[in-house]
Amino acid sequence: MATSQDTPNLASTIILQQLQTKDTYTAAEVTELQRELLVKQQQMEDRMWADSTLSKFDDILRTNYDKSISEFSDVVIYQISKITNALRGAFYTVVETHIQATGCYACTLNSLFKTSFEIGEGLIGQAVKSKEILYLENLPQQNLSVSSSSGLLSAKSIIIVPLIFNDKSYGVLELLFLTSLEDKYKDLLSRLSRNVATMLQSIQSNATTKELLTDSIFQAEALRSVEEELRQNMEEINTIREDIELKNIGLAQQMRDMEALKRELEIRTSIINKTTLVTESDLYGNMTYVNEKFCEVAKYSQEECIGKPHSLLRHPDNPKSLFKELWETIKAGKIFQGTYKNRAKDGSTYWVEATIAPVFNEKNELVRYIGVRYDVTERMEQAAKTQKLLIQAQIQGEELRAQEEELRQNLEETQAIQEDVVKLNQGLEAFIAAAEQSLYVVEISPDTKLLRCNDKFLKEIGYLQEELLNQPYDILMDKTEFQHYTSTLEDLKQGKIVRKIVKRLAKNKTELVLDATYYPVMNSSKQLTKIFKLSYNLTTYVTKIKELESKISPKK
DSSP, rough: OGGGHHHHHHHHHHHHHTTOOOOOOOOHHHHHHHHHHHHHHHHHHHHHHHOOOOOOOOHHHTTTSSOOOOOOHHHHHHHHHHHHHHHEEEEEEEEETTTEEEEEEOOOOOGOSEEEEETTSSSHHHHHHOOOEEEHHHHTTTTEEEHHHHHHHOOOOOEEEEEEEEEEEEEEEEESSSSOOOOHHHHHHHHHHHHHHHHHHHHHHHHHHHHHHOOOOOHHHHHHHHHHHHOOOGHHHHHHHHHHHHHHHHHHHHHHHHHHHHHHHHHHHHHHHHSSEEEEETTTTEEEEEOOHHHHHOOOOOOHHTTBBBBGBBBSSHHHHHHHHHHHHHTTOOOEEEEEEOOTTTTTTEEEEEEEEEEEEEESSSEEEEEEEEEEEHHHHHHHHHHHHHHHHHOOOOOHTTTHHHHHHHHHHHHHHHHHHHTTTOOOOOOOHHHHSSSSEEETTTSSSSEOOHHHHHHHHOOHHHHHTTTTGGGGGGHHHHHHHHHHHHHHHOOOOOEEEEEEEEETOEEEEEEEEEEEOOOOSSEEEEEEEEEEEEEEHHHHHHHHHHHHHHOO
């Protein structure tokens, strides 16, 4: 690039070239050539000055791109005011739908007549809207003035320069001058404004990117180092964005996994709701929630139960001491467990094994109660039949009297079995946990492969999870039992729930008698995808019944 020292030689060269085109020149022609030469020389000097100033100013912009908007505004307006010999300057930034003063020279933001404009309002707003430089000169004295140690200085001219990048306004420069503004400064401001606008847009994008990075808790650690690199080198923004997109893909996959887990939990909860009577109540015992299974057994609709006390179901045969103990236990923050009668809407009686637990909030305040109950009517009726058989055995006479004590002992053992079943429900914290602790849970694929067995079932049959995983289901059956299961599978494929008494073989070949319920899991195409089997172990109970029946049968 030519310097100011090179300009005279360049001008002399231009004169010689022009003089060589003619042999003689008049004094007027020589004077005109000299005038043109001076004009061109001044234009070249102004252009070189502008290019040099722009280059220096670009260095200033690059060293301040990582500053905040206010710091960047102060640096830019200070440097431009020094370059153009401005009396006063102000830097305005477009923020969403309005224009806000963010930097000043020879003044403060508080001393400005107005610091915020709507787009199109005043000279500042009009410059943003029209995207054109506004220049006013020969201003009336005292119309615009600046305080100094000598008094007030009146501005003679003012220029409003919009900061345009990609046909969008990002801010405005306002400069006041004591004299009219030279054309070279106007040209310089026009060229400078594009560079300032570009950097201002980058700083705003940088600030927006930082906010997005801060808001993302999953990406905070990964993006913290990237944020520093972003301030150091704007060209790495694309790399960072690609990194964010990859992480979003991973996040989306996690969300899909969570949805799948949620659907699995919903299926399990649905199974619990079909086998378990669930209620929630307030601190006064009024029901606030009942599930479908509860309504099915109690024969009340949800509308008939909500807001009503649990005494709606109280059977007159239950002693008052039972419910006194219940309330004393749960009000003390403990879990109550018991087996008692309830009366349905039609007056029929049903038995439940109940676990009632208090629920506390984050302040450890008691807020409600949750009740989980199992319908054990069939088992209790069977126990009642057993009692009748004992009475009949007593009536048979003296020959069976010796067996009376043994029958009573058997009855006590039966009650002990019932108490063991009750203990299985202790410590319930959730419905699914209750099922896992009190039932045998087995998951089976449509092609009769074992997918999972809960710990309780594995313990009873003596297998490890690894020994049964993906093994054929008939590993636990004899051939006859497997043939019965084949017909059961056909019903499950049609979406039917099947309940039956089944026999299973433990690892040591002992036989277990189970009260099993099979629940099919269907997909949206009504195809069987999985089978849940929930079952009670009736082996001991069945054995006791057989022993009782053998003892009370009349001798031939």
